[in-house]
Amino acid sequence: MLDLYSIPLKGDPLTLCGGNVGDAGxxxxxxxxxxxxxxxxxxxxxxxxxxxxxxxxxxxxxLNLKDWLNNRFGGVAA
Structure with a gap:
């Protein structure tokens, strides 16, 4: 089994924002x-x-996590 944590990352991550605005925004x-x-x-x-x-x-x-979330919470994960 491959240890994904042993592989160094390269490049900048894709940043996806939105959703949680907190109490004060x-x-x-x-x-x-x-x-x-x-x-x-x-x-x-x-x-x-x-x-x-x-x-x-x-x-x-x-994909397994998405399926689990959809089953657990009624289809919320796209």
């Missing part, structure tokens, strides 16, 4: 998504509020 959430080099369909996902902390997933793991 100052806590916007941004997800950072970076493809993991050399592994098709594998990504590092982080949060701008927790810089340097990330989790890494294969595409299959992300």
């Amino acid at each position: 100052t806590a916007e959430s941004c997800a950072l998504v970076t493809p993991i080099p050399g592994v098709d369909g594998a990504y590092a996902v982080g949060d701008t509020k927790r810089e340097g902390q990330q989790v890494r997933f294969t595409e299959r793991e992300l």
Whole structure:
């Protein structure tokens, strides 16, 4: 099994913002998504509020998570 955490990331992450505006409108959430080099369909996902902390997933793991979220919460994950 490949250890996705052993592979150094390259390049800037894609930043996706929106959603959580917090109580005062100052806590916007941004997800950072970076493809993991050399592994098709594998990504590092982080949060701008927790810089340097990330989790890494294969595409299959992300799809399984999406399916689980849809089953658990009634189709909220696109």
